[in-house]
Amino acid sequence: MATRGFTGRRPPEATRERLPPGQYLTEDFPVLQLGPTPRIDLATWRFTLRDGAKPLKSWSWEAFEALPRTTWQGDIHCVTKWSKFDTAWEGVTVDDILADAGVAAPTEFALAEGYDDYTTNVPVADLRGGRAMVATRYAGAPIPPDHGGPARLLVPHLYFWKSAKWVNGLRFTKKDEAGFWELRGYHMYGDPWREQRFTGD
């Protein structure tokens, strides 16, 4: 159904091809989070890999920064409708984290956990094969706290709520367990190209 009188301000063709349905391009970097930005001290920062409740390995900031580093450049898409093109991140891929821990992913599902008690679920297949990293730098500088620094998950092929800010761990789970937003009606998987914003999309 066309909306009476709406013509729209169409972006150029090259932009439209890169925009998933319902998204618009922004030059800013808006912020989405459910509460205030937590205050995190690098001296006590830790990242912990867990199989259920059992810790597999834990890294201090120094140890984490010493892991092999990977850069990624590309587009990110937020469920609140903005997309941002050509963002540049640097961090440690989940593959390299697992390799350093000397383990294979013990299950097919994972929950990313944050310092603000946020959680979000991602299938392990979407974290492996260079598709996800724990990022510690954005545009060549440490990630600002409002954008999830010191470290955030980056799963850029899914809506950005899956890229948990202030991440402090990955927990492997036997089943696909809903995280914070997924319990509140957001989609379990969240593919922007299939516009999976909410349950049932």
Add this chain to the structure above:
Amino acid sequence: MTERAALRWQEAEIAAIEPVTGRVRSFRFRVDFAERFRPGQHVDVRLTAPDGYQAQRSYSIASAPDASGTIELMIEHLDEGEVSGFFASVAEVGDRIELRGPIGGSFVWTGRDAGPLLLVGGGSGVVPLLAMLRHRDAAAPDVRALLLYSARTRSEMIAREELEARARDEPGFTLMLALTREPGGRRIDRARIDAALGALGAPAHAFVCGSNPFVSAASDLLLDAGVPPGVIRTERFGG
């Protein structure tokens, strides 16, 4: 609270339009969920051009859940705004607009959540806080509440008369203004936050809504003033 039912698009008729300020208009939409949403939630609106091009934006619900069969949205006209411009100058009563909701399960307050309730809004960020205040009046008038509202000028305040009447008539509700572009006006600063916390006491829930920079600044001030992070919920409109 688990909400796992599918959200479907519905064609909602515009039942009424009223001016709110020079740049904000109020829209009443007929929807099937007017009685079952929680104050603080929003809807997604989708406009479609004749060639199929679509634009989607989010708008907070300003009304409290009730039996009217309608919800109220308040949309501020932004310069060059693709969707807000349509609502400012094209939309008319009787138009049918696609929307879906209610959306959002974190930035919500129901009468069952205890108080005191601290609300901090900047500009159009007051809209979901207005829904909470309207609901408080209807469902939980004993909960103490304080709204710290930052607007540029008195005439740009959304629902000014309603808020002033509530502050006058409703025991337990306090309105504090920070009018940034009035003579002698100032932004929300630590002294204003301390004054608000002094008047209200330690909040059980604090909701902060507005533009990105406003929400970052206000929630940092609340943390500095000792409000625990778990008490604070934020909603950012963009900008």
